[in-house]
Amino acid sequence: MAVVQIPGSKSVTARALFLAAAADGVTTLLRPLRSDDTEGFAEGLVRLGYRVGRTPDAWQVDGRPQGPAVTEADVYCRDGATTARFLPTLAAAGHGTYRFDASPQMRRRPLLPLTRALRDLGVDLRHEEAEGHHPLTVVAAGVEGGEVTLDAGQSSQYLTALLLLGPLTRAGLRIAVTDLVSAPYVEITLAMMREFGVEVRRDGNVFDVPPGGYRATTYAIEPDASTAGYFFAAAALTGGEVTVPGLGTGALQGDLGFVDVLRRMGAEVTVGADATTVRGTGRLNGLTVAMRDISDTMPTLAAIAPFASGPVRIEDVANTRVKECDRLEACAQNLRRLGATVETGPDWIEIRPGGAADGLVGAEITSYGDHRIVMSFAVTGLRTPGISFDDPGCVRKTFPGFHEEFGALRARL
Incomplete structure (x- = not known):
């Protein structure tokens, strides 16, 4: 059995940094993820005047409920979607002029539903070039709050940004959501806000967020479940066994x-109180699965789908087309390059027919600068010799040591 230590969750680390910056007092974050995305978020906070002390195992943030300590700042968000969406929202609660820009990849990703909602709340926010995209400038004078309607059908991060803002407004927020993708990420937000002293009331798709701010705390970051998926998939694909500590029933x-999903395909899965184990059984069944709520794991499933005994059809993942790249097409094109038969539609991908996957041929995988494409097809490489990557280093976005850790797992499996 291989025991794999997975770095901290990117999603949890980003939310924790926002909450720590907004809280009254000093917050200690234990075992945060150290990657390009989270370092970019922390650097953005520093540019806004927050103190962020970093050691290898913990970060300390001096919170400022009143908003950024500086009245002018220019923040570069790198490739980080959470940085690019959360930090302008945080800055809106302060007083000053704050400009945000991002990488060409992040500039292409949509932002308009969130910026429309912020404008509806009275925030002076201006897109400098393409409407609904970075770069943008926030001329902040605090946020009164009130009622707002939001379409979160492209990204749940829009809703998370507004939820996190709510306690910093003068009157609180009532958010009516017309569409929502990746709903479990919103549950992460609500649970973490609770740990920082804020209870959000929910009635269906209406969220009531009280004013009053956050309290500082000590918060431990759990391992990244999306990253763990590559290692679980490796076990299912090879007939090996992988245990990830720190991810369990809670x-x-x-x-x-x-x-x-891996269990439905034939793997044996044990989810304990503080660890999860996946053991491959030597078979992978085909299946049809809707992955709207766990769409970040779609490329992982696509990457092992050619080895199933029947077709694998992944549905309800239209939002994956507006991630770091169009992940549906990226998976399809790379799988075809390896020799698999693939079809796609607006919100689905089907890989078929199963059974002859060991006849796949090695090729260079086009990453499109997307860390999840590289990490997913690394799993394919366990059964297909000759796979390489045009940009293996893009994994630094979430897991700088991925190739070393995955190589060690390959040796053990």
């Missing part, structure tokens, strides 16, 4: 639900 992250 885990916040919905992406741990990927192990249920």
Whole structure:
């Protein structure tokens, strides 16, 4: 059995940094993820005037409920979607002029539903070039609050940003959501807000967030469930066994639900109180599965789908087309390059027919600068010799040491 230590969750680390910056007092974050995305978020906070003390095992943040300590700042969000969406929202609660820009990849990703909602709340927010995209400038004068309607059908991060803002407004927020994707990520947000002293009331798709701010705390970051999925998939594909400590029945992250997909395909799965184990059984069944709520794991399933005994059809994942790249097409094109038969539609991908996958041929995988494409097809490489990557280093976005850790697992499996 291989025991794999997975770095902290990117999603949890980003939310924790926002909450720590907004809280009254000094917050200590234990075992945060150290990657390009989270370092970029922390650097953004520093640019806004927050103190962030970093050691290898913990970060300390001096919170400022009144908003950024500086009245002018220019923040570069790198490739980080959470940085690019959360930090302008945090800055809106302060007083000053704050400009945000991002990488070309992040500039292409949509932002308009969130910026429309912020404008509806009275925030002076201006897109400098393409409407609904970075770069943008926030001329902040605090946020009164009130009622707002939001379409979160492209990304749950829009809703999370507004939820996190709510306690910093003068009157609180009532958010009516017309559409929502990746709902488990919202549950992460609500649970973490609770740990920082805020209870959000929910009635269906209406969220009531009280004013009053956050309290500082000490918060431990759990391992990243999306990243764990590559290692669980490796076990299912090879007939090996992988245990990930720190992810169990109390885990916040919905992406741990990927192990249920692996179970349906034939793997044996044990979810304990503080660890999860996946053991491959030598078979992978085909299936049809809707992955709207765990869409970040779609490429992982696509990457092992050619080895199933029947077709694998993944549905309700339209939002994966507006991630770091169009992940549906990226998976399809790379799988075809390896020799698999693939079809796609607006919100689905089907890989078929199963059974002859060991006849796949090695090829260079086009990453499109997307860390999840590289990590997913690394799993394919366990059964297909000759796979390489045009940009293996893009994994630094969430897991700088991925190739070393996965190579060690390959040796053990």
